[in-house]
Amino acid sequence: MQDDSVTSATRSDRLTPVLHDNDFLAKKLSVYVQLTERERSYLAELQSRQVQVARGRELAHQGERGQAAYILQSGWACSFKLLPNGGRQIIAFPIPGDIVGLRSMLLRTSDHTFSTLTDAVVCRVEEPRVKQALNEFPLLGSAILWATSRDEAMVVEHLVSIGRRSALERMAHFFLELYDRLRLVGLAKANEYTCPLSQAVLADALGLSAIHVNRVLRQLRERRLLTFHEGVVSIHRHNELAALAGYEILEEMPIVRREIDTSQAAG
Amino acid sequence: MQDDSVTSATRSDRLTPVLHDNDFLAKKLSVYVQLTERERSYLAELQSRQVQVARGRELAHQGERGQAAYILQSGWACSFKLLPNGGRQIIAFPIPGDIVGLRSMLLRTSDHTFSTLTDAVVCRVEEPRVKQALNEFPLLGSAILWATSRDEAMVVEHLVSIGRRSALERMAHFFLELYDRLRLVGLAKANEYTCPLSQAVLADALGLSAIHVNRVLRQLRERRLLTFHEGVVSIHRHNELAALAGYEILEEMPIVRREIDTSQAAG
DNA sequence: CGGGAGCTTGATGGACCTCAATCCCTGTGG
DNA sequence: CCACAGGGATTGAGGTCCATCAAGCTCCCG
Numbered sequence A, B: 001m002q003d004d005s006v007t008s009a010t011r012s013d014r015l016t017p018v019l020h021d022n023d024f025l026a027k028k029l030s031v032y033v034q035l036t037e038r039e040r041s042y043l044a045e046l047q048s049r050q051v052q053v054a055r056g057r058e059l060a061h062q063g064e065r066g067q068a069a070y071i072l073q074s075g076w077a078c079s080f081k082l083l084p085n086g087g088r089q090i091i092a093f094p095i096p097g098d099i100v101g102l103r104s105m106l107l108r109t110s111d112h113t114f115s116t117l118t119d120a121v122v123c124r125v126e127e128p129r130v131k132q133a134l135n136e137f138p139l140l141g142s143a144i145l146w147a148t149s150r151d152e153a154m155v156v157e158h159l160v161s162i163g164r165r166s167a168l169e170r171m172a173h174f175f176l177e178l179y180d181r182l183r184l185v186g187l188a189k190a191n192e193y194t195c196p197l198s199q200a201v202l203a204d205a206l207g208l209s210a211i212h213v214n215r216v217l218r219q220l221r222e223r224r225l226l227t228f229h230e231g232v233v234s235i236h237r238h239n240e241l242a243a244l245a246g247y248e249i250l251e252e253m254p255i256v257r258r259e260i261d262t263s264q265a266a267g
Numbered sequence C: 001c002g003g004g005a006g007c008t009t010g011a012t013g014g015a016c017c018t019c020a021a022t023c024c025c026t027g028t029g030g
Numbered sequence D: 001c002c003a004c005a006g007g008g009a010t011t012g013a014g015g016t017c018c019a020t021c022a023a024g025c026t027c028c029c030g
Helices: A024-030 A037-046 A102-106 A127-136 A138-164 A167-184 A199-206 A210-222 A238-245 B024-032 B037-046 B102-106 B127-136 B138-164 B167-184 B199-206 B210-222 B238-245
Strands: A050-053 A058-060 A068-074 A077-082 A088-092 A113-116 A120-126 A192-194 A226-229 A232-235 B050-053 B058-060 B068-074 B077-082 B088-092 B113-116 B120-126 B192-194 B226-229 B232-235
Touching (some): A037 A127, A068 A102, A077 B138, A102 A127, A102 B138, A120 A127, A138 A167, A138 B077, A167 A232, A167 A238, A210 A226, B068 B127, B167 B210, B167 B238
Antiparallel strands (some): A058 A113, A068 A120, A077 A088, A077 A113
């Protein structure tokens, strides 16, 4: 029914707002607040200038100042810190719809590096445009800040995982959290999603060795709880997995509905 | 020379701005921006209503909404998350001059609990006052946001520590970071500071068992790098300790000087 | 005197790392 | 076509780091 090859569309996109289907950011924010058509199109315009980025390229280094944020459109990325002894700790995995470097812009640089893990498409957003967005669309702004605080809660949860959970619990928790994040933007099927992370990358994220990641994955497979094979994660027993990981859903996600739009023309 | 018993002062405090000596927040922000007298007194007024809090009391629970922030005046505290299996992971240790719960207020609640570790004094600041401060004193606001982003960078560094550093490196890094934080507000002498944390608390922060904390402390002592005894941390060989921990100073701390105060009456 | 909280030390075991080898798949150049 | 290299996954063997269990210590407080 629907044409999903947007890039090669010949007819005018102006007539049908096809962009909305790919606007993962709008999809994510819609969970928190019901977006108006004006807000949707403003978001679409923010993301109009898209840039291709090859796998393994670094988007932002430590200590950069002249700030811009990036909205990830497609592909996977990670932010990490390197240690003097050669080790690496991955902080987070931005997925499509995530805004990267917003904090560094609003506040100040917290120095870690962003790097793409696959070929990706991003939109660069300069600082003044973000401030304009926050001023002109306050509810949109609060939704964006909601998403940002959610990201920070995930870093804290990550800290808890590495500090006080076993490798098995950690892995289970990680995949469950990722599942919920991807579902939020419609990138996960029921109990299944694609995940192009190597075991070495997983290791750097979970504070384990790549070899032990392999063994833990085997355990999860043998317990018939979760399978990770050829870039596809399949969750077999969600409840048992969540119990094992001590996993709680990230937010109760209250949908903020406008009070019948009192501030705008009332019908 | 100086009278340090402020609480029992009988003469009028109005005549001499003694509050400034105890205003750790102002001291911290002064590292980033040279505060005007108006900003200093505004900060002092923000912190005028002080509240005593007993040791072990919880300031903010998970998921609270009607937000307020707390400026810690004296004493120690910690923020942590509890796990279903009874474990606990401490996220951070606020010290005097730190603002607690600012993020939960500006953004939204990131659910962890704040608890005092010693008897403490805090100032409660309601949301509108913070927004007023940010609007009326933009430079003060940017300094506060700088401090906030510094706090978040510390959480990330904490994550790196637990994920990729050995117990010895972790401990060394922790005490060095704490040393720099305390120096920033004038609460550390040269290579020495008081630190009323039990080994069990340290364990919950560093992702270790209390017993292993003890052994690691012994190692640091036997290597003559650092001593932690009766609530006093003594750094004996800062350079070697920093090399061991892979420690880098938190910020280069650029002092933002006003352009000869063009906005105010020029002398 | 007893009890509790915190610190200290030893012994043992488990979780996880490191080293090493093998296998698969893919791409590359002959 | 094959040879080869390289990245990733898998599995085994052995060793290290750190948790757990257990006991004894000091200090403080009732």
